[in-house]
Amino acid sequence: MxxxxxxxxxxxxxxxxxxxxxxxxxxxxxVPQDWILYTNGPKLEELMLVKADLVVIDYSADGTDKKAFKKEDITPLQSRGKKVFSYLNFAVAENWRFYWNSLNKAIVLGALDNWPGEYYVKYWYSEWYDVVKEYMKRISSAGFNGVALDWINIYQHTKLQKLSGKNAEALKNAMVENLRKLTNDFPKFEYALVNGEDILLEFPDLRERAKYVIVESLFFSKGQLVTNTEEFVRRVNKLTQLMKNGITILSVEYIDNGNPFDSTNAERIKTYVSLARKYGFKYYIARVDMKLNVVNIPRISK
Missing domain, CATH: 1.20.5 (Single alpha-helices involved in coiled-coils or other helix-helix interfaces)
Structure with missing residues (x-):
């Protein structure tokens, strides 16, 4: 050659x-987004360019304490009219976080399936709540508006029930107790519960502080529409009931393959946007890989 x-x-x-x-x-x-979910390696300069008025990011540029964001990093986003929420894994330990090496391993129960580096913990123990409080102090010092609490529904996991020797009801009550403590200890924050609609319906006092629910994969499963299923009807009824009680629903679907000229992909995105608007949910169209490592602004053919 x-x-x-x-x-x-x-x-x-x-x-x-x-x-x-x-x-x-x-x-x-x-395709403009209503909100942004960008938890893995968030680059704040990218968020400055989007119009969405609510963003959920990690408290750190790489998940570690070394690159934790500071108030001067978050303020420019807020000056653009954006609410900035920090992600916090509320009931699962992550082995790359600041607390892992010093965490009492006696409260670690076992690995979370399909989530490398994440572990079930005895979140009802004071040792875990102390970890969460320390985490919240970091988030508070950085000036975040709110916190998105993940794995609120983990009490439903049969593996956790077996590992802990507790039934779903006991695990749920422990979750509620921790939520009440946290919102009382940090009352200035706004709270979003990831897949936490059941908790907010059953315990209305929590709706005074938790004004958002982040709901994943409601309309689609593995790229296929599931709005004709009993599970969809059951869940959407709960979410619409919460809306009547002043809760904002932040929906995310992992449906964009990134190909602007794929007609099937475009139709899927258009269908999702139409359905989210029909129900009054705010939507985020995420990539199919579920990595949440980009600010995804889908492009579809004209």
């Missing part, structure tokens, strides 16, 4: 790379 041929290939590649954004703008259009 001659140097001249290689040079032509390189120049052609550069030409197409430079022209592709122009080509894309002519034949594809952005």
């Amino acid at each position: 001659t140097n001249d041929f290689v040079s032509k290939i390189a120049l052609t590649t550069i030409f197409f790379v430079l022209l592709f954004p122009i080509f894309l703008s002519l034949f594809a259009t952005d």
Whole structure:
């Protein structure tokens, strides 16, 4: 292969790379997002460019304490009219967090299936609540508006029930007790509960502090619409009831494959946006890989 041929290939590649954004703008259009869920490696400068007025990110640029965000990092986003929530794994331990090495391993129960580095814990023990409080102090010092608490529904896991020797009811009551303590200890925060609709319906006092529910994969499962299922009807009825009680529903679906010219992908996105608007939910169209490591602004063909 001659140097001249290689040079032509390189120049052609550069030409197409430079022209592709122009080509894309002519034949594809952005789908604006209502909110943003960006928990893995968030780059705050990317969030400055989006119009969404609520964003959920990690408290740290890489999940570690070393790169935890400071108030001067969060304030510019807020000055653009955005509420900034920090993600917090409320009932599961993560082995890359600041607390892991000093965590009393006697309260660690076992690995969480399909989530490497994450572990069931005895979240009803004071040692775990102390970890959460320390985490919240970091979030507070960085000036976040609120906190998105994950794994609120973990009491439903049969594996946790077996490992702990507790039934779902006892585990649920322990979850509620911790939520009440946290919202009382940190009353200035706004709270979003990830998949926490059952808790908010059963315990209305928590609705005074937790004004958001983040709901995952309500309309789709593995890219297929599931609105004709009993599970969908049951769940959407709960969510609409919460809306009547002043709760904002933040919906996320993992349905975008990133191909702006895939008609099936475009139809899936349009269907989701239409359904979210029908029910009055705020929507976020996430990538199918579920990594949440980009600010995803889908593009679909015009």
